[in-house]
Amino acid sequence: MLKLEPRPEPSRVMSYASPLLAVVLTLVSGFLLFSLLGKDPVQAFMVFFIKPVATLYGLGELCLKATPLMLCALGLALGFRANVWNIGAEGQLTLGAIVGGGVALWLHDVQGAWVLLPLMLVAGALGGMAWAAIPAFLRTRFNTNEILVSLMLVYVAKLLLSWLVHGPWRDPEGYNFPQSPMFHEAALLPLLVEGVRTNIAFLIALVLAAISWVFAEKTFAGFRFKVAGLAPAAASYAGFSEKRNVWLALMIGGGAAGLAGIAEVAGPIGQLQPSISPGYGFAAIIVAFVGRLHPFGVVLASLLMSLLYIGGETAQIQMALPAAVTGVFQGMLLFYLLAADLFINFRLRWKKRPQSAAPVVSIVSKEAA
Amino acid sequence: MTDRVTVPRLQLRGITKRYPAVVANDNVDLEVRAGEIHAVLGENGAGKSTLMKIIYGVTRPDSGEVLWEGRPVQIASPAEARRLGVGMVFQHFALFETLTVAENISLALDERIKPEKLAPRIREVSENYGLPIDPDRLVHSMSVGERQRVEIVRCLLQNPKLLIMDEPTSVLTPQAVLKLFETLRRLAAEGCSILYISHKLDEIQALCDSATVLRGGRVTGTARPKQETAESLAKMMIGSDLPECRLQAREPGEALLRIDRLTLKTLDPFGVNLRAISLTVRSGEIVGIAGVSGNGQKELLAALSGEMPSGKPESIMLGEVAAGHLDPAQRRAIGLGFVPEERLGRGAVPALSLAENALLTGSHCKVVNGGMVQHGLIRQKVVRGFARDVITHFKVKSRNEQAAASSLSGGNLQKFIVGRETMLDPKIIIVAQPTWGVDVGASMLIRQSLIDLRDRGVAVLVISEELDELFMICDRLAVIAEGRLSPPVPSAGTSIEKIGAWMGGQFADAAEVAHA
Numbered sequence: 001m002l003k004l005e006p007r008p009e010p011s012r013v014m015s016y017a018s019p020l021l022a023v024v025l026t027l028v029s030g031f032l033l034f035s036l037l038g039k040d041p042v043q044a045f046m047v048f049f050i051k052p053v054a055t056l057y058g059l060g061e062l063c064l065k066a067t068p069l070m071l072c073a074l075g076l077a078l079g080f081r082a083n084v085w086n087i088g089a090e091g092q093l094t095l096g097a098i099v100g101g102g103v104a105l106w107l108h109d110v111q112g113a114w115v116l117l118p119l120m121l122v123a124g125a126l127g128g129m130a131w132a133a134i135p136a137f138l139r140t141r142f143n144t145n146e147i148l149v150s151l152m153l154v155y156v157a158k159l160l161l162s163w164l165v166h167g168p169w170r171d172p173e174g175y176n177f178p179q180s181p182m183f184h185e186a187a188l189l190p191l192l193v194e195g196v197r198t199n200i201a202f203l204i205a206l207v208l209a210a211i212s213w214v215f216a217e218k219t220f221a222g223f224r225f226k227v228a229g230l231a232p233a234a235a236s237y238a239g240f241s242e243k244r245n246v247w248l249a250l251m252i253g254g255g256a257a258g259l260a261g262i263a264e265v266a267g268p269i270g271q272l273q274p275s276i277s278p279g280y281g282f283a284a285i286i287v288a289f290v291g292r293l294h295p296f297g298v299v300l301a302s303l304l305m306s307l308l309y310i311g312g313e314t315a316q317i318q319m320a321l322p323a324a325v326t327g328v329f330q331g332m333l334l335f336y337l338l339a340a341d342l343f344i345n346f347r348l349r350w351k352k353r354p355q356s357a358a359p360v361v362s363i364v365s366k367e368a369a
Numbered sequence: 370m371t372d373r374v375t376v377p378r379l380q381l382r383g384i385t386k387r388y389p390a391v392v393a394n395d396n397v398d399l400e401v402r403a404g405e406i407h408a409v410l411g412e413n414g415a416g417k418s419t420l421m422k423i424i425y426g427v428t429r430p431d432s433g434e435v436l437w438e439g440r441p442v443q444i445a446s447p448a449e450a451r452r453l454g455v456g457m458v459f460q461h462f463a464l465f466e467t468l469t470v471a472e473n474i475s476l477a478l479d480e481r482i483k484p485e486k487l488a489p490r491i492r493e494v495s496e497n498y499g500l501p502i503d504p505d506r507l508v509h510s511m512s513v514g515e516r517q518r519v520e521i522v523r524c525l526l527q528n529p530k531l532l533i534m535d536e537p538t539s540v541l542t543p544q545a546v547l548k549l550f551e552t553l554r555r556l557a558a559e560g561c562s563i564l565y566i567s568h569k570l571d572e573i574q575a576l577c578d579s580a581t582v583l584r585g586g587r588v589t590g591t592a593r594p595k596q597e598t599a600e601s602l603a604k605m606m607i608g609s610d611l612p613e614c615r616l617q618a619r620e621p622g623e624a625l626l627r628i629d630r631l632t633l634k635t636l637d638p639f640g641v642n643l644r645a646i647s648l649t650v651r652s653g654e655i656v657g658i659a660g661v662s663g664n665g666q667k668e669l670l671a672a673l674s675g676e677m678p679s680g681k682p683e684s685i686m687l688g689e690v691a692a693g694h695l696d697p698a699q700r701r702a703i704g705l706g707f708v709p710e711e712r713l714g715r716g717a718v719p720a721l722s723l724a725e726n727a728l729l730t731g732s733h734c735k736v737v738n739g740g741m742v743q744h745g746l747i748r749q750k751v752v753r754g755f756a757r758d759v760i761t762h763f764k765v766k767s768r769n770e771q772a773a774a775s776s777l778s779g780g781n782l783q784k785f786i787v788g789r790e791t792m793l794d795p796k797i798i799i800v801a802q803p804t805w806g807v808d809v810g811a812s813m814l815i816r817q818s819l820i821d822l823r824d825r826g827v828a829v830l831v832i833s834e835e836l837d838e839l840f841m842i843c844d845r846l847a848v849i850a851e852g853r854l855s856p857p858v859p860s861a862g863t864s865i866e867k868i869g870a871w872m873g874g875q876f877a878d879a880a881e882v883a884h885a
Contacts, residue, residue, distance in 0.1 A: 219747065223725070227718055227721070230720050231715070231719065231720075234716070234729060236697070236715075237676060237709055237715045237729075237730075238697065238698065239698025
């Protein structure tokens with residue numbers, strides 16, 4: 001009989017193997033799913049996971065889509081370590097796009113990219129921070145749950161963007177399409193390589209990953225985050241202010257998401273429009289956990305998640321699969337990860353003697369005396 | 370049962386139980402006769418609890434035999450143990466605070482009996498055995514001692530033939546202990562066998578007919594406690610002579626900790642409000658606060674550490690600084706050291722290494738090699754060096770400073786925490802339950818280190834439920850009851866009986882004593 005029993009101490013091996021196991025199980029399930037849909041699974045696999053990255057352009061797309069995921073997830077991962085559950089990166093991303101994009105529209109006469117772009121990026125980050133400041137304030141002042149507040153603010157942010165591009169910021173020469181004018185050349189992020197759409201934001205994200213590692217591992221503020229996440233009572237005993245942690249975590253998360261937002265509109269999109277993200281802010285939650293809340297893990301996980309996005313698109317086009325397939329893969333990945341994580345603290349053991357067969361009380365009568 | 374040969378009620382033969390890291394029980398034999406009060410004596414980690422869990426059907430032995438009234442049995446679950454007639458009163462009570470006594474007992478019984486029908490039986494049994502409890506009372510309003518009565522009555526309702534008591538007196542006042550002993554003797558006289566688990570030698574000598582001593586999972590001896598001395602029992606239990614610590618009279622210096630009419634409303638619905646608590650602790654003295662847990666100790670500790678800041682800054686003075694409004698980190702920077710009651714999860718982060726746990730409260734301290742944090746960055750070498758020093762000076766048994774706090778035994782972790790707080794050079798140190806669940810050897814080391822601090826001029830405040838300990842190390846003693854603090858009295862001029870009476874809250878006449 002199989003029995004689940006607690007391990008004497010958490011398995012280090014399993015904590016690293018678990019994301020890999022989750023990926024493998026996701027692939028196996030995908031294989032079955034394609035077969036059931038009547039598609040050739042091998043071909044689907046090729047279309048989904050190999051074709052998109054078989055060309056230089058494809059690799060560029062991979063990095064391009066990984067960028068907003070990476071930025072959002074880096075910020076979220078730091079917060080999650082401190083028990084601050086910011087679920088609203090999508091909204092902070094939207095506000096980053098609005099504020100940063102607003103700067104680009106407002107200063108459309110300014111030509112110097114060296115002034116304009118940094119200004120836009122800073123404005124984008126501040127926009128995300130401002131949006132994250134709302135749950136931070138409500139939690140520290142009124143003890144409001146930041147999960148609900150940050151999540152609800154996502155929808156407010158999306159409606160705000162929608163109102164702007166339908167109303168005040170609509171391009172007067174845009175044939176009434178709900179979108180802003182295209183950003184000026186100087187307001188677009190420079191590309192890394194000619195012929196590939198990856199821009200400088202990818203490098204920024206990598207540098208931020210390194211900084212985030214230094215923050216988490218080497219600084220005292222990072223240590224405070226860790227303690228708050230692992231043992232809140234110990235943090236309070238040590239005198240680490242919970243308010244300070246909540247604010248810092250939400251500011252980092254909001255800032256990084258805001259940066260992701262402006263990098264999208266000043267990158268591949270090039271203008272403000274009603275929809276600027278296919279749910280990067282939400283997918284980043286999965287990325288953060290698949291990446292074990294570790295900055296370098298997040299880098300790898302964001303590339304994987306990006307591949308799922310691109311593969312999903314390719315599969316839609318080439319195999320006539322529904323758009324929901326991307327969401328199915330994301331969901332399976334998180335599901336299997338959470339399942340595999342159980343084995344960090346538990347293990348399966350074969351029990352030699354089945355216990356259920358034992359009688360209620362087995363009294364063996366031995367009339368010895 | 371036969372008349373000619375008295376068959377032991379319970380007999381264990383060669384019980385062995387291995388866990389991945391340790392052998393908890395190694396070939397243990399034990400014999401309990403009908404109507405006998407049998408002590409199982411041993412330090413923490415000696416294997417007492419595992420053995421009781423085997424008898425109560427919670428765990429199964431890897432090998433060995435259990436004989437119940439002469440017949441081999443396999444006890445696969447607590448329900449089966451109860452069916453045989455084994456009852457167990459656990460150290461930590463599993464009671465629902467929002468339910469009444471009768472509802473709690475009804476839930477715990479194997480048969481389904483409605484609480485209303487149970488109430489008269491509860492009343493009858495509790496009165497018969499001198500354990501008065503009201504079946505309709507809500508558990509959250511009851512003291513720990515009363516909750517224990519609920520547990521005992523629950524067992525008695527099932528007419529047990531063997532009652533297991535796991536460290537029952539750790540939560541009782543001395544008077545309540547005497548009452549409990551009366552009940553147990555009465556039960557034994559009626560033929561019920563009692564297994565009494567403890568590491569308190571005096572209790573075992575007062576109560577038990579026979580004893581089995583465990584050390585490191587093995588039986589190191591059986592004895593008739595009344596014919597032994599405390600020293601000889603201790604020797605069996607710890608394998609060497611009982612270490613001692615000494616308190617030499619000295620003149621205390623200036624006041625370092627002054628609590629002035631501290632009044633605090635608790636936010637916890639089941640908590641205790643602090644009512645006008647005043648106390649002064651001077652340099653070079655140890656002041657102890659005795660009391661049954663749940664009388665405001667938790668709230669007082671939170672107020673003193675800064676985890677629950679009190680409104681008025683002047684109500685807590687650390688040296689010359691009004692500190693009532695400061696947070697724990699600010700108080701620590703003034704020179705306050707603090708050892709909390711909860712070790713894992715508050716005093717230390719279980720998942721982090723000892724080195725990281727040294728940083729937990731050591732970050733402010735510049736004495737340690739110029740500080741553990743510089744420009745916001747952690748200085749790993751300094752942190753690890755400090756953790757190694759604590760490990761060496763306090764004889765902490767651990768792999769090294771990189772070992773996780775959760776991998777240490779309770780006593781070793783407590784040595785580490787006390788060591789950490791001590792070596793951070795405090796002017797004032799507050800210690801809650803310094804040796805709770807710690808074995809005798811480590812207890813003495815911890816007590817001695819507190820005395821050393823006192824002799825170096827530190828003001829030491831100890832909050833403990835162990836009266837013997839307080840009398841051993843304190844210059845002055847006060848008692849906390851229902852959120853009020855008695856005036857402190859010199860411990861040399863008072864007796865355990867008097868402090869015990871005060872623990873019930875009767876210290877109205879005590880003011881005269883304090884002024885005497």
